[in-house]
Amino acid sequence: MSMNRNNSSRLFSIAQKVMPGGVNSPVRAFNAVGGDPLFIKSAKGSRITDVDGNEFIDYVGSWGPLIFGHAHPQIVSAITQQAQLGTSYGASTEVEIQLAEKVVQAVPSVEVVRMVNSGTEAVMSALRLARGITGRDKIVKFEGCYHGHGDSLLVKAGSGLASLGIPECPGIVSSLAEKTLNLPYNNVDQVRELFEKEGKEIAALIVEPIGGNMGVVPPKPGFLAALRDVTQNAGALLIFDEVITGFRVSLGGAQKLFGVNPDITCLGKIIGGGLPVGAYGGSREVMDHISPVGSVYQAGTLSGNPLAMAAGNEMLDLLSQEGIYETLEQKSAKLCEGLKKNVDALGIQAQFTRVGSMFSMFFTDQEIVDFETVKSCDTDLFGRYFNGLLEEGVYVAPSQFEAGFMSVVHSDEEISLTLEASRKALTAARGQLVE
Numbered sequence: 001m002s003m004n005r006n007n008s009s010r011l012f013s014i015a016q017k018v019m020p021g022g023v024n025s026p027v028r029a030f031n032a033v034g035g036d037p038l039f040i041k042s043a044k045g046s047r048i049t050d051v052d053g054n055e056f057i058d059y060v061g062s063w064g065p066l067i068f069g070h071a072h073p074q075i076v077s078a079i080t081q082q083a084q085l086g087t088s089y090g091a092s093t094e095v096e097i098q099l100a101e102k103v104v105q106a107v108p109s110v111e112v113v114r115m116v117n118s119g120t121e122a123v124m125s126a127l128r129l130a131r132g133i134t135g136r137d138k139i140v141k142f143e144g145c146y147h148g149h150g151d152s153l154l155v156k157a158g159s160g161l162a163s164l165g166i167p168e169c170p171g172i173v174s175s176l177a178e179k180t181l182n183l184p185y186n187n188v189d190q191v192r193e194l195f196e197k198e199g200k201e202i203a204a205l206i207v208e209p210i211g212g213n214m215g216v217v218p219p220k221p222g223f224l225a226a227l228r229d230v231t232q233n234a235g236a237l238l239i240f241d242e243v244i245t246g247f248r249v250s251l252g253g254a255q256k257l258f259g260v261n262p263d264i265t266c267l268g269k270i271i272g273g274g275l276p277v278g279a280y281g282g283s284r285e286v287m288d289h290i291s292p293v294g295s296v297y298q299a300g301t302l303s304g305n306p307l308a309m310a311a312g313n314e315m316l317d318l319l320s321q322e323g324i325y326e327t328l329e330q331k332s333a334k335l336c337e338g339l340k341k342n343v344d345a346l347g348i349q350a351q352f353t354r355v356g357s358m359f360s361m362f363f364t365d366q367e368i369v370d371f372e373t374v375k376s377c378d379t380d381l382f383g384r385y386f387n388g389l390l391e392e393g394v395y396v397a398p399s400q401f402e403a404g405f406m407s408v409v410h411s412d413e414e415i416s417l418t419l420e421a422s423r424k425a426l427t428a429a430r431g432q433l434v435e
């Protein structure tokens, strides 16, 4: 008997009257998996509850920020206490210094950091900074990587564009789009070839050091080091978009994990503790080009917002505790090894990728190395699997082209429940396959 989703459907029809597609972000609309989207009423720890009272074990975690689960008492208390002192002053505060110090301390390449309000804003600002420093126009990105919805980046991007099959977004000035050069992820030869030809015109290369927006696509050994080498030689800046990986795969992010330091790092998600935050940082030499020290302008009414800073400070204190990343590794390994046993037992073709507590299962027999191989996935099977999981009380990202996230607060029992739910959902989804 399928679960009751009447209130979600009722709210969705109302929402569609007043919001585009009834949502404030496209991927939430469930277009890639079918059915009306769930409307969430509350969440606690590893669980979310929808407006029909259905409860789910959650592996989306608000798309990455909630590494300590929903409504963590210490984060809620930090926000509540700060709110009683006021929500925003549009002036400097001590809490923003405290978060900046934590970021500078943790992230190897960052000496100076500017807070903004989203990952998109962080990336937009980083690109402007790189173009301002170098006086060059071109940027290089990788197909399937998503860096927010800034105009220069919505060219062959991942995440919602991939889920909705939008290769090129209308509304972007063609003279700007032409300055964005796309390459296949993990392909060092094509990077070297492009920089041989056009390196002198390239302001920056931006990369998700671990692809997270075409599903999880890890960097091949040597890929990131090669990007560092090529950009250095060409006088271009290397930008790591660590909006997902920052504080996710280690306290120092992917740059710490892989030992490659970019010129600019973009952050978001986790450092906001569930509130709207983005940040970009680098060496003092790079960051002093930013206004008011330098002439590259960037500003924001709510940048460094005290509530978000308070939440971020609490989150980074929690993450700095001994053994947190080992715990995330154990929980994630247990889940992904169990999922692999399920597909093997059912004879379903699937590939698994994982770096720490970000992971994906791809319904394809091709080794996952870039966007092309990801596109070979059976997204219909994924849609049936997604909906089967919902029926079994498990909520994963409503798209094959998104990452799964483990939190510190998912219990071993919940991971076992998830594995049983996945076995049932796979069996049902495959059954339809056989038909």
Ligand code: KE4
Binding pocket: 025, 026, 027, 028, 063, 117, 118, 119, 120, 121, 123, 146, 147, 148, 149, 159, 160, 208, 212, 213, 241, 242, 243, 244, 268, 269, 278, 402, 403
């Ligand atoms: P926001 O502007 O959404 O805060 O961040 C943009 C962004 C930048 N860089 C990376 C690597 C990102 O993953 C994101 C945003 N991630 C998506 C999910 N993959 C946000 C979810 C959504 O668009 O609704």
